[in-house]
Amino acid sequence: MNCDCVEDIRTKMVDHFKPEAGNDVQAECGGLGINLRTGGMSLSIPWTIRSSARGFSSAKGKSTYMVASFCPFCGKSAAAEPVKPAEGK
């Protein structure tokens, strides 16, 4: 992620639930994890795939996920930002 949206929203969630859940309320974004391809943090959306084929036919099906390429809150690209070259001489 190249923005602070998840942390900003986490803080807002704590404030939102504090009256109902108390001052020790905590909020955690379940879709946030380390992207093993980029090494950065990414938001992912879980999916369950079911069919009669082997590996997909149990009641649990097969779990997979989609990684968001852009922040769903502000639209900024989630890809690693290119390293800027040093100011030239």
Ligand SMILES: [Zn+2]
């Ligand atoms: Zn964002």
